[in-house]
Amino acid sequence: MTELLKTPAHTPSPPGREHGFGRWFTGAVLKNGPLGGLLALVVVMAVLSRDFLNGQNLLNVGVQASVTAILAFGVTFVIVSAGIDLSVGSVAALAATVVAWAATNEGLPVWIAVLLGLAVGVAAGLVSGALVAYGRLPAFIATLAMLSIGRGLALVISGGSPIAFPTSVSRLGDTLGGWLPVPVLVMIAMGLIAALILARTYAGRAMFAIGGNEEAARLSGINVRRRKLVIYALSGLFAAVAGIVLAARLTSAQPQAAGGYELDAIAAVVIGGASLSGGSGKASGTLIGALILAVLRNGLNLLSVSAFWQQVATGLVIALAVLLDTLRRRSVR
Numbered sequence: 001m002t003e004l005l006k007t008p009a010h011t012p013s014p015p016g017r018e019h020g021f022g023r024w025f026t027g028a029v030l031k032n033g034p035l036g037g038l039l040a041l042v043v044v045m046a047v048l049s050r051d052f053l054n055g056q057n058l059l060n061v062g063v064q065a066s067v068t069a070i071l072a073f074g075v076t077f078v079i080v081s082a083g084i085d086l087s088v089g090s091v092a093a094l095a096a097t098v099v100a101w102a103a104t105n106e107g108l109p110v111w112i113a114v115l116l117g118l119a120v121g122v123a124a125g126l127v128s129g130a131l132v133a134y135g136r137l138p139a140f141i142a143t144l145a146m147l148s149i150g151r152g153l154a155l156v157i158s159g160g161s162p163i164a165f166p167t168s169v170s171r172l173g174d175t176l177g178g179w180l181p182v183p184v185l186v187m188i189a190m191g192l193i194a195a196l197i198l199a200r201t202y203a204g205r206a207m208f209a210i211g212g213n214e215e216a217a218r219l220s221g222i223n224v225r226r227r228k229l230v231i232y233a234l235s236g237l238f239a240a241v242a243g244i245v246l247a248a249r250l251t252s253a254q255p256q257a258a259g260g261y262e263l264d265a266i267a268a269v270v271i272g273g274a275s276l277s278g279g280s281g282k283a284s285g286t287l288i289g290a291l292i293l294a295v296l297r298n299g300l301n302l303l304s305v306s307a308f309w310q311q312v313a314t315g316l317v318i319a320l321a322v323l324l325d326t327l328r329r330r331s332v333r
């Protein structure tokens with residue numbers, strides 16, 4: 001009996017201690033999945049293609065990601081607030097068409113034409129926001145309608161034909177010093193603006209609150225309807241900037257440009273870690289998501305993979321991103 005009393009009792013490990021590393025590793029993967037996925041994809045493409053890590057090719061990846069990323073920064077605001085915006089591709093084409101039409105066909109000063117194009121983007125966003133906030137339409141339906149309206153107006157204004165873009169604005173598609181692409185600089189600038197809005201402004205905090213629980217946000221004093229107008233207006237503004245950058249690269253405004261880009265933008269946001277149910281998302285994650293799409297397509301092009309299979313690969317990446325989002329939300333619970 002004495003010996004038994006002297007023998008220290010076995011103290012069981014705290015719950016979960018045995019699996020502490022496994023849980024930490026799983027959490028780290030889910031939290032930093034987009035960045036890890038980008039790095040892994042870069043390594044794979046570098047191994048499969050010698051040309052991938054070429055400096056000029058990496059700059060091309062940045063240029064390819066630029067328009068999608070700028071669109072996606074605007075869509076991030078909407079998705080963080082638990083909405084969706086399917087109109088950004090059409091709004092981008094409409095804004096670029098308005099800039100080209102005003103400067104080339106109507107002879108307006110270029111700076112006025114650019115401001116007019118940006119205003120058109122904001123106006124389109126305000127209409128979508130009003131339909132959602134005051135018309136009580138589902139965001140999917142409201143922005144789907146704006147997708148059709150924006151594309152139709154671009155075709156009407158242009159007569160269905162490309163319009164030459166002003167030379168001074170086309171410089172946005174050039175390079176600085178003969179090597180640094182201006183679209184990449186615009187992408188970085190818009191990303192910093194998006195990050196600042198999300199992290200440092202009342203509007204950004206309201207987006208997260210609305211996406212987390214709209215009713216709770218309303219009861220806490222947030223004017224949800226007004227905030228939604230701001231959110232969709234910002235999305236339209238970013239879409240207009242993306243459209244101008246795309247037209248500058250093409251040196252012409254094409255009414256059918258940016259077709260399907262809205263899906264790429266949404267995919268970039270989701271791949272970057274934002275939740276489609278709202279309440280979470282970061283500009284840095286969105287940038288990583290856009291880079292993942294650009295790296296994937298660039299690498300597959302270098303490997304001479306069919307464009308049909310590229311669509312399949314992109315779909316698989318999106319599905320994997322949504323799966324990771326589901327696992328992340330379950331782990332939080």
